[in-house]
Amino acid sequence: LWLLQVSQMSWPGSTPGHSVIPDNTPGAGFARALAAAHAEYVAIAPAADGKASVCFYCFQDDHLELDQRHIERALEGLGVPCTRAFLGAHVELRGGVDGALVIDGTEISVVYFHCTYRPEHFATEVDWENRRLIELSRAVKAPSLLAHLAGSKRVQQVLADRAVLSRFLPQDEVAQCLAVFARQVDPSCAGSAQAVADALAKPHGWVLKPQREGGGNNLYGSELAAALRASEGLEQYVLMEKICTAPAPAWLLQNGVAHKTDTVAELGIFASYLARGNQLEKDSERLCDSQQVLMNNVSGAMLRSKHASSEEGGVCAGFGVLDTPFLLASGSTLVTGCMEMKESDAESFVMGPPYRWLPIECSCQFLENLYVRSVDAYFRMPAPGASDAEFWASNDTRSQFDDETKAAIVASVRTELGRRSAIPKLFCRNLAIALMGMASSHIFQPEFLSMWQSVLNGGPPPEAIQDVRDGAFVFPLFSREFCKHLLEELKHFKTTGLPHQQPNSMNRQGCILNEIGLGPFMDQLLSHFLTPVFRVLFPDLMAAGIDSHHSFIVRYKMGQDTSLGVHDDNSEITLNVALCDPEQYSGGKLALYHRERCEHPQLLKLDSPYIHCAGTGTALAHSGDLLHEVLPLTGGERAGLIMWLRSDTHRRSHGCPLCGKTDRLLFA
Numbered sequence: 001l002w003l004l005q006v007s008q009m010s011w012p013g014s015t016p017g018h019s020v021i022p023d024n025t026p027g028a029g030f031a032r033a034l035a036a037a038h039a040e041y042v043a044i045a046p047a048a049d050g051k052a053s054v055c056f057y058c059f060q061d062d063h064l065e066l067d068q069r070h071i072e073r074a075l076e077g078l079g080v081p082c083t084r085a086f087l088g089a090h091v092e093l094r095g096g097v098d099g100a101l102v103i104d105g106t107e108i109s110v111v112y113f114h115c116t117y118r119p120e121h122f123a124t125e126v127d128w129e130n131r132r133l134i135e136l137s138r139a140v141k142a143p144s145l146l147a148h149l150a151g152s153k154r155v156q157q158v159l160a161d162r163a164v165l166s167r168f169l170p171q172d173e174v175a176q177c178l179a180v181f182a183r184q185v186d187p188s189c190a191g192s193a194q195a196v197a198d199a200l201a202k203p204h205g206w207v208l209k210p211q212r213e214g215g216g217n218n219l220y221g222s223e224l225a226a227a228l229r230a231s232e233g234l235e236q237y238v239l240m241e242k243i244c245t246a247p248a249p250a251w252l253l254q255n256g257v258a259h260k261t262d263t264v265a266e267l268g269i270f271a272s273y274l275a276r277g278n279q280l281e282k283d284s285e286r287l288c289d290s291q292q293v294l295m296n297n298v299s300g301a302m303l304r305s306k307h308a309s310s311e312e313g314g315v316c317a318g319f320g321v322l323d324t325p326f327l328l329a330s331g332s333t334l335v336t337g338c339m340e341m342k343e344s345d346a347e348s349f350v351m352g353p354p355y356r357w358l359p360i361e362c363s364c365q366f367l368e369n370l371y372v373r374s375v376d377a378y379f380r381m382p383a384p385g386a387s388d389a390e391f392w393a394s395n396d397t398r399s400q401f402d403d404e405t406k407a408a409i410v411a412s413v414r415t416e417l418g419r420r421s422a423i424p425k426l427f428c429r430n431l432a433i434a435l436m437g438m439a440s441s442h443i444f445q446p447e448f449l450s451m452w453q454s455v456l457n458g459g460p461p462p463e464a465i466q467d468v469r470d471g472a473f474v475f476p477l478f479s480r481e482f483c484k485h486l487l488e489e490l491k492h493f494k495t496t497g498l499p500h501q502q503p504n505s506m507n508r509q510g511c512i513l514n515e516i517g518l519g520p521f522m523d524q525l526l527s528h529f530l531t532p533v534f535r536v537l538f539p540d541l542m543a544a545g546i547d548s549h550h551s552f553i554v555r556y557k558m559g560q561d562t563s564l565g566v567h568d569d570n571s572e573i574t575l576n577v578a579l580c581d582p583e584q585y586s587g588g589k590l591a592l593y594h595r596e597r598c599e600h601p602q603l604l605k606l607d608s609p610y611i612h613c614a615g616t617g618t619a620l621a622h623s624g625d626l627l628h629e630v631l632p633l634t635g636g637e638r639a640g641l642i643m644w645l646r647s648d649t650h651r652r653s654h655g656c657p658l659c660g661k662t663d664r665l666l667f668a
């Protein structure tokens with residue numbers, strides 16, 4: 001449930017005019033094309049009983065079944081009936097050529113082939129006969145035999161020839177195609193002598209491909225040279241110049257181990273094409289005459305990345321991984337929290353900015369601010385492994401406790417220290433999963449998107465942003481729908497029982513977003529959407545650069561956590577977004593005080609706070625050193641998303657925001 005829910009979330013990034021991560025919904029595009037084909041069939045040749053179905057023709061236990069189900073669901077949503085038939089099904093052709101196709105007793109309007117792409121798929125004569133009957137029927141074929149053959153390597157090679165291409169495209173388009181096509185030839189032809197000589201002179205620049213799909217069958221380097229020299233059986237191959245892509249550094253996770261390596265990517269574009277076949281045949285000189293084409297749409301894309309050194313790139317074969325394109329307008333510069341990026345750097349940026357997640361950067365993490373809930377107070381450990389006596393010697397202001405309470409306090413402090421030291425390990429164990437499909441117009445409030453556009457265009461601080469206290473700003477951010485999704489996501493995660501940490505020692509009910517697969521989403525949110533706005537709000541901090549974030553959800557509920565004592569955050573900038581409405585709880589408001597440093601904020605007498613109480617999706621951004629607290633909740637339930645943004649550079653000059661020291665920074 002949790003994984004499915006994650007898959008409904010999305011990368012942000014595509015708003016009109018600012019599309020960096022293009023929408024990619026091939027399943028929906030294919031479903032629309034199949035539905036259009038079904039509608040054509042029904043209009044031209046209604047079934048005798050008025051019923052006809054789209055048929056997915058596939059293997060039993062097909063390893064692509066989940067992909068197919070996705071398209072089936074979309075078709076159901078369009079009101080198109082679907083059926084599945086497997087290789088070896090009972091196929092009948094009623095009424096001869098162009099007759100109705102009946103598979104396992106159901107009349108079929110469209111056959112969508114998920115098998116019969118390789119000779120070995122035809123295990124018996126029945127499979128060949130079925131393919132023949134399907135082709136002869138009046139059902140729409142996806143693909144038809146001709147379209148299927150057009151995708152084969154030999155036909156692609158023939159189509160790369162100017163004279164052949166000119167039969168199908170006007171001259172200006174032929175020139176455009178040839179300008180980007182790689183050279184491909186039949187190495188057994190006399191006319192290919194020059195290409196063969198070039199390949200022999202530089203075998204690593206070429207590949208010999210047989211008529212096969214799926215990877216693992218090509219010849220490269222010395223094998224290629226040997227095959228070309230032997231010159232026997234060359235007619236089964238296509239000789240193609242390799243496409244050379246600039247490698248980009250990336251981290252690949254393999255068997256739980258991350259490697260930094262050079263990668264190259266390959267982009268495939270999915271299209272949906274529907275045409276009237278009979279009319280095409282009559283006009284065979286110009287097969288692509290637009291009169292006969294009913295649909296010719298781009299439906300999505302697949303980007304595969306692989307080790308630059310790997311010759312193969314198949315994802316199912318285990319060589320490549322599915323990737324996400326990151327688009328930059330020509331000549332544009334992308335500004336991120338930690339670097340200015342030029343278009344030429346784009347390849348090294350496809351995985352999102354290189355934030356570190358939850359680094360522990362100051363040893364005060366293991367010595368100070370050790371919160372003990374039972375007495376609602378903070379303690380310090382004088383040194384790692386200090387004895388009880390040493391512990392109390394350095395916490396003498398708290399000596400009012402009796403022996404039993406003291407023992408409980410020490411135990412609690414040690415448990416907290418154990419939790420903190422286990423963080424890096426836990427972190428490595430929980431994998432980030434981010435497969436999302438919601439557009440930014442769903443994620444953000446329109447007011448946020450327009451202020452974001454305006455600051456991107458160099459506009460002044462937008463009016464929708466209010467400065468409420470000491471550089472604390474309030475502005476609209478997330479849509480209600482998105483906030484609801486986020487909370488549902490948390491609920492689903494909690495039902496899995498997977499181990500996770502509490503966001504900080506003061507709040508036990510929430511969770512850390514990186515740990516439930518939303519780290520990449522938060523990265524994008526920060527680099528793409530928040531950074532331009534924060535540059536206007538916190539120019540000095542943003543100039544220092546944000547290097548990492550700690551993002552989590554906090555929850556308050558009667559009988560559980562109900563308040564949060566006065567503190568400042570372990571962050572340079574804190575973003576706090578309401579995930580529910582004020583009507584849903586009483587008490588529990590956020591009180592903001594001042595930015596003066598003090599050692600024991602809890603002991604301060606604080607007054608005249610700014611009381612912050614906002615509706616779902618509204619954001620508050622403040623610098624981490626602004627003292628604040630959550631006042632006691634008196635009823636209902638409240639939740640918020642918190643993002644602690646950290647700047648190494650700022651910390652080096654201004655010190656750890658909690659202890660104020662620069663000499664104990666662990667990354668220094």
Ligand SMILES: O=C(O)CCC(=O)C(=O)O
Nearest residue numbers: 554569576590630640642
């Ligand atoms: O719940 C809130 O609004 C504030 C939470 C907070 O201050 C924190 O987690 O650091």
Ligand SMILES: [Fe+2]
Nearest residue numbers: 567568569628
């Ligand atoms: Fe806080």
